[in-house]
Amino acid sequence: MILVELRKTFRRPRTWATIAVLNALPVLVAVLLVLTDLAPRPGEGPPFLSAVLSNGTLYPLAALAIVLPLFLPIAVAVVAGDAIAGEAQAGTLRYLLARPAGRTRLLVAKLVAVLAFVLVTVLVVAAVGYVIGTTLFEAQPVAGGTSVSGTSLTPEEVAWRTLLAIGYVAVSMLGVAAFALFFSTLTDSPLGATMGALAVLVASSLLFTLDAASPLAPYLPTRYWLSFVDLFREPILWRDVTRGLALQGVYVGALLSAAWASFTTKDITS
Amino acid sequence: MSAVIATRGLVKRYGRLRAVDGIDLDVRAGDVYGFLGANGSGKTTTVRMLLGLVLATSGDIELLGARTARARQRVLPRVGALIEGPASYGHLSGRENLALLDASGPGGSWRTRTRRIAAVLEQVGLGGVGRRPVKAYSLGMRQRLGLAGALLRRPDLLVLDEPTNGLDPQGISEIRALLIDLHRGGTTIFLSSHLLAEVEQLCSRVGVLDRGRLVLQDELATLTAPTGATVVVTPAPEQARALLDGRLTSVTGDRLVVRGSDPAEVNALLVRGGVPVTGLAIERPTLEEVVLARTAASPDRVEAHP
Numbered sequence: 001m002i003l004v005e006l007r008k009t010f011r012r013p014r015t016w017a018t019i020a021v022l023n024a025l026p027v028l029v030a031v032l033l034v035l036t037d038l039a040p041r042p043g044e045g046p047p048f049l050s051a052v053l054s055n056g057t058l059y060p061l062a063a064l065a066i067v068l069p070l071f072l073p074i075a076v077a078v079v080a081g082d083a084i085a086g087e088a089q090a091g092t093l094r095y096l097l098a099r100p101a102g103r104t105r106l107l108v109a110k111l112v113a114v115l116a117f118v119l120v121t122v123l124v125v126a127a128v129g130y131v132i133g134t135t136l137f138e139a140q141p142v143a144g145g146t147s148v149s150g151t152s153l154t155p156e157e158v159a160w161r162t163l164l165a166i167g168y169v170a171v172s173m174l175g176v177a178a179f180a181l182f183f184s185t186l187t188d189s190p191l192g193a194t195m196g197a198l199a200v201l202v203a204s205s206l207l208f209t210l211d212a213a214s215p216l217a218p219y220l221p222t223r224y225w226l227s228f229v230d231l232f233r234e235p236i237l238w239r240d241v242t243r244g245l246a247l248q249g250v251y252v253g254a255l256l257s258a259a260w261a262s263f264t265t266k267d268i269t270s
Numbered sequence: 271m272s273a274v275i276a277t278r279g280l281v282k283r284y285g286r287l288r289a290v291d292g293i294d295l296d297v298r299a300g301d302v303y304g305f306l307g308a309n310g311s312g313k314t315t316t317v318r319m320l321l322g323l324v325l326a327t328s329g330d331i332e333l334l335g336a337r338t339a340r341a342r343q344r345v346l347p348r349v350g351a352l353i354e355g356p357a358s359y360g361h362l363s364g365r366e367n368l369a370l371l372d373a374s375g376p377g378g379s380w381r382t383r384t385r386r387i388a389a390v391l392e393q394v395g396l397g398g399v400g401r402r403p404v405k406a407y408s409l410g411m412r413q414r415l416g417l418a419g420a421l422l423r424r425p426d427l428l429v430l431d432e433p434t435n436g437l438d439p440q441g442i443s444e445i446r447a448l449l450i451d452l453h454r455g456g457t458t459i460f461l462s463s464h465l466l467a468e469v470e471q472l473c474s475r476v477g478v479l480d481r482g483r484l485v486l487q488d489e490l491a492t493l494t495a496p497t498g499a500t501v502v503v504t505p506a507p508e509q510a511r512a513l514l515d516g517r518l519t520s521v522t523g524d525r526l527v528v529r530g531s532d533p534a535e536v537n538a539l540l541v542r543g544g545v546p547v548t549g550l551a552i553e554r555p556t557l558e559e560v561v562l563a564r565t566a567a568s569p570d571r572v573e574a575h576p
Contacts, residue, residue, distance in 0.1 A: 100376075
């Protein structure tokens with residue numbers, strides 16, 4: 001069943017189109033930077049972008065930081081929102097469940113397929129960023145990269161911290177996927193599920209900027225998204241990273257339970 | 271004979287509306303059961319409850335001997351279904367759609383999958399369809415593909431909801447022949463339809479649903495059994511009326527209904543009296559008459575309440 005769902009996801013032209021479009025923006029940014037040589041000053045613009053002109057190996061992180069606030073969540077919300085509601089809209093859900101695929105099994109398989117999509121997407125963005133970064137910018141050979149704190153890191157350190165960062169971004173996106181998957185079990189309209197998840201994210205980002213909402217801030221799903229930057233401080237600032245992981249864990253757990261409860265007791269009338 | 275589908279007091283309530291209101295279905299092995307009802311009478315909700323898509327508010331369902339919801343999930347691989355029209359992934363070919371559906375649940379071995387898919391496509395008349403995506407199929411082809419999906423595991427029970435929808439007359443008679451063939455091979459068929467003619471041609475037993483209630487469930491042969499009257503068509507109805515006075519139950523134009531179940535006797539009587547007879551038959555109610563007599567106005571008619 002899991003294999004079936006993976007095949008469905010990755011045999012869809014739409015999946016690859018989404019990933020391709022997602023990579024277009026970081027590529028465009030890289031080309032513009034090379035042509036103009038105008039990097040944002042440190043502390044401005046997306047994280048890491050100021051550093052990439054001197055060290056291209058940091059570009060995977062810059063690429064992730066560019067797509068993280070908007071494009072990556074949209075892509076994840078589209079795929080996860082489509083998971084159940086898309087099958088309902090196409091009418092294939094009733095055939096899957098009468099087959100019988102088993103509701104819990106189907107939900108788990110959908111979750112794994114969405115998870116695989118998140119991982120593949122994040123990895124492709126990072127990989128394309130790496131290729132772009134090392135071909136367009138100088139890769140500092142021996143001295144290694146610089147941490148955000150100003151001290152230098154060896155290439156090995158950059159490499160494993162980059163992997164950690166990729167994992168952290170993937171977990172953050174899993175939170176988005178959980179919202180979209182839950183909404184997907186409530187409606188027969190994939191667009192509605194996707195929009196619902198995005199509305200949550202927009203609301204969360206908006207509340208984050210509002211001082212009056214500061215008591216809520218630690219619980220907002222987008223609060224710790226950019227904390228992967230802390231992995232490149234020297235020493236690593238684990239506080240926000242662990243809080244971010246815990247917060248996403250709670251959201252994912254609660255939303256998936258809710259999705260399971262709603263899907264297994266639902267009348268399929270689509 | 272054992273029950274293939276048996277429900278007892280099956281109810282589905284949506285808020286205050288009772289979509290299905292206490293029905294006791296009884297479908298036996300070897301039946302071709304015609305489940306009739308107007309649009310909105312609760313047919314589809316009943317079919318969905320049988321297949322575990324809609325959860326019953328109350329009542330029991332027994333499917334192929336399985337009584338609990340969990341047990342019914344275990345027998346569902348032996349049930350082939352076509353529910354409210356076919357559905358498939360438009361960007362994939364028919365073959366790939368069938369393979370995905372078959373791999374989505376238990377009871378369909380992957381070793382035999384390619385062979386089974388080729389066989390059912392041949393059976394429904396899509397053997398030469400090739401690799402073109404389903405979105406390029408016509409409505410009739412999609413219907414055939416849906417039927418192929420239902421037949422993929424040689425099911426013991428076929429639950430078909432409007433299986434000839436979207437097919438042209440040749441297609442309809444082809445599918446009818448296929449169903450008759452399957453039935454001969456031992457498949458029990460539960461055919462839900464609002465097309466009386468289709469049910470009358472195929473089915474051995476009939477259940478009629480009206481506003482969520484099963485108003486009729488019997489053998490088709492019993493329902494359309496002779497009424498004990500003879501229908502006479504004659505160009506001289508007045509003459510015949512004089513001759514048969516007292517035995518006539520109705521006269522409409524040149525068509526007379528005469529009490530007495532022996533047409534030969536009625537014929538002899540008329541001919542002796544010099545009345546020309548152009549038509550003579552045992553009176554049988556049509557399925558349509560039986561159904562209309564038992565059901566109220568169409569449920570999708572919404573009258574204004576002054």
